[in-house]
Amino acid sequence: MRTAIVGVGFMGWIHYLAYQRSPHAELVGFCSRSEAKRSGDWTSIQGNFGPPGRQIDVSGLTVAEHWQALLEDSGVDVIDVCLPPRMHEEVVVAALDAGKHVLCEKPLALQADTARRLADRGDGRLMVAHILPFHPEFQLLVDAAGDQRWGKPIAGRFKRTIGPPDWIPDFYDATSVGGPLLDLHVHDAHLIRLLFGMPDRVDTASRQHQGVPKLHETVFHFNDSPVVVSCGGGVIDSPARPFTHGFEVSFEKATVRFEFAAYADGQTSIVPLTIMHVDGTVEMPTLGDGDPITAFAAEIDAAAESVRTGKIHPVLDASIAADAIEICQMQAG
Ligand SMILES: NC(=O)C1=CN([C@@H]2O[C@H](COP(=O)(O)OP(=O)(O)OC[C@H]3O[C@@H](n4cnc5c(N)ncnc54)[C@H](OP(=O)(O)O)[C@@H]3O)[C@@H](O)[C@H]2O)C=CC1
Numbered sequence: 541m542r543t544a545i546v547g548v549g550f551m552g553w554i555h556y557l558a559y560q561r562s563p564h565a566e567l568v569g570f571c572s573r574s575e576a577k578r579s580g581d582w583t584s585i586q587g588n589f590g591p592p593g594r595q596i597d598v599s600g601l602t603v604a605e606h607w608q609a610l611l612e613d614s615g616v617d618v619i620d621v622c623l624p625p626r627m628h629e630e631v632v633v634a635a636l637d638a639g640k641h642v643l644c645e646k647p648l649a650l651q652a653d654t655a656r657r658l659a660d661r662g663d664g665r666l667m668v669a670h671i672l673p674f675h676p677e678f679q680l681l682v683d684a685a686g687d688q689r690w691g692k693p694i695a696g697r698f699k700r701t702i703g704p705p706d707w708i709p710d711f712y713d714a715t716s717v718g719g720p721l722l723d724l725h726v727h728d729a730h731l732i733r734l735l736f737g738m739p740d741r742v743d744t745a746s747r748q749h750q751g752v753p754k755l756h757e758t759v760f761h762f763n764d765s766p767v768v769v770s771c772g773g774g775v776i777d778s779p780a781r782p783f784t785h786g787f788e789v790s791f792e793k794a795t796v797r798f799e800f801a802a803y804a805d806g807q808t809s810i811v812p813l814t815i816m817h818v819d820g821t822v823e824m825p826t827l828g829d830g831d832p833i834t835a836f837a838a839e840i841d842a843a844a845e846s847v848r849t850g851k852i853h854p855v856l857d858a859s860i861a862a863d864a865i866e867i868c869q870m871q872a873g
């Protein structure tokens with residue numbers, strides 16, 4: 541799979557690092573409006589996990605200023621969209637029309653109906669980069685719900701909170717990024733959709749900022765099922781803890797717990813993945829190396845396999861990505 545990255549910001553950088561590790565995908569180009577980035581100086585990039593941006597070797601890469609140039613390049617099979625959400629629709633449609641496969645960062649769109657239109661138009665070539673189920677701790681939940689090794693999932697409590705994402709312009713603007721629900725919580729909305737199905741109704745309490753929820757707690761209701769599911773998070777007014785996420789999910793025969801937090805001084809704290817079985821035994825399996833780039837490399841390998849086989853990996857499915865956006869919209873009220 542020969543891929544070009546469109547948009548060299550936080551995710552463009554993280555995807556770049558993942559391509560360096562992928563045995564199945566080759567990064568052949570990128571576009572950036574910035575002359576410095578086109579010359580390989582990616583040191584200005586900011587984010588809330590992973591290593592800081594650095595100088596990259598651009599020799600051998602097709603480097604363009606505008607994304608249209610990459611759509612016209614027959615040496616590119618896949619357009620990897622790492623642009624702000626407000627630009628996803630235009631670039632996804634143009635790339636599909638140009639005959640390319642597309643891997644688009646979450647959220648696929650700012651509105652569920654737009655996302656559904658894109659999913660319908662995808663014609664087996666549109667994938668949405670929902671990373672969470674490629675992290676081993678979260679992948680375990682999806683795998684266990686699929687093979688029912690501990691019975692069905694019956695309850696889940698999820699959390700995801702960040703410090704101020706100051707590097708993202710218009711973060712709270714519903715027409716640009718969408719604020720914490722669409723930008724951040726959409727990860728959990730997607731996971732909840734995969735584990736429990738589509739909720740019929742939600743109850744959300746929130747503290748608003750610029751007309752969108754900034755801190756939120758939601759209970760999800762499923763008409764056909766007595767599962768108990770909740771999620772909370774958003775943005776706190778301190779850069780001290782740039783990122784945290786975690787969960788406690790109960791299956792019929794086991795409860796699984798995990799939490800990770802990164803602090804501004806470089807420290808991290810972890811509740812290691814813990815499986816509490818109904819017979820009273822406890823397991824703490826070590827899964828993976830804890831490096832977030834490993835998950836992104838797995839995501840990119842899954843995209844490459846989807847392109848190779850013509851069968852999109854279920855986690856990358858655009859209609860599930862559209863469902864996740866619809867869930868966020870239900871929560872926004
Ligand atoms: N899966 C995950 O864990 C994460 C996913 N994301 C998602 O990734 C996407 C990008 O977010 P992120 O990387 O944080 O954002 P950034 O703002 O860091 O990067 C976006 C890049 O898009 C390009 N861009 C911005 N505006 C324009 C424009 N008007 N025309 C052309 N290019 C433009 C810029 O690249 P350049 O300067 O090179 O032109 C910019 O650096 C979002 O959808 C976000 O939700 C973000 C973080 C984590």
Ligand SMILES: O=C1CO[C@H](CO)[C@@H](O)[C@@H]1O
Nearest residue numbers: 588702705723724727783
């Ligand atoms: O997981 C994430 C970490 O925080 C970023 C900034 O809000 C999000 O965009 C991203 O999806």
